[in-house]
């Protein structure tokens with residue numbers, strides 16, 4: 001891994017919201033990379049770039065992959081205010097695809113802006129997983145993860161992940177106690193090789209998630225796939 005430098009990229013944050021918020025939230029990509037490098041036995045770096053950044057963002061994505069070993073990019077269509085199938089974002093997907101990295105999309109409702117006037121301007125529609133179906137069709141080699149049980153579009157997410165070989169689902173953000181029955185049914189059957197553990201710390205701690213997952217009716221050999229084998233295959237580790 002290249003030696004870490006700290007270029008003046010104040011807009012690169014945990015969810016990079018260059019265009020739609022006055023203030024960045026969370027950690028700077030490079031701060032996150034530093035923490036990941038210090039704990040490389042347990043942390044695999046994913047970063048965030050707002051697709052509205054255009055060519056600048058594309059160049060930054062290629063650099064993050066080539067020089068810093070970044071393995072994935074998280075998009076939050078609702079916070080970043082874009083339809084995932086907007087052609088504006090395609091050059092960025094191309095860069096991620098070329099580098100063999102993963103595109104992870106927030107899906108479903110979000111806690112951000114919830115109960116605030118106008119939901120703080122957050123539009124839920126952008127995070128419907130059906131828009132990511134277009135991305136999966138246009139980039140058949142790009143590895144895509146739909147993050148979270150996708151309320152209120154759970155069936156859309158299951159449908160996209162069933163239909164497109166390059167689409168996976170992570171189970172973060174919800175306690176398994178509240179997983180809808182159809183999600184559990186798909187974990188136990190046709191999507192058993194595409195479901196991934198995730199906690200969404202600090203919202204849900206890994207301990208709480210694991211404890212509730214243990215109580216879920218999941219076949220033992222599938223449990224192992226969700227907790228480890230599927231991610232290993234996807235991340236090629």
Ligand SMILES: [Zn+2]
Pocket residue numbers: 076105106107147148
């Ligand atoms: Zn999310």
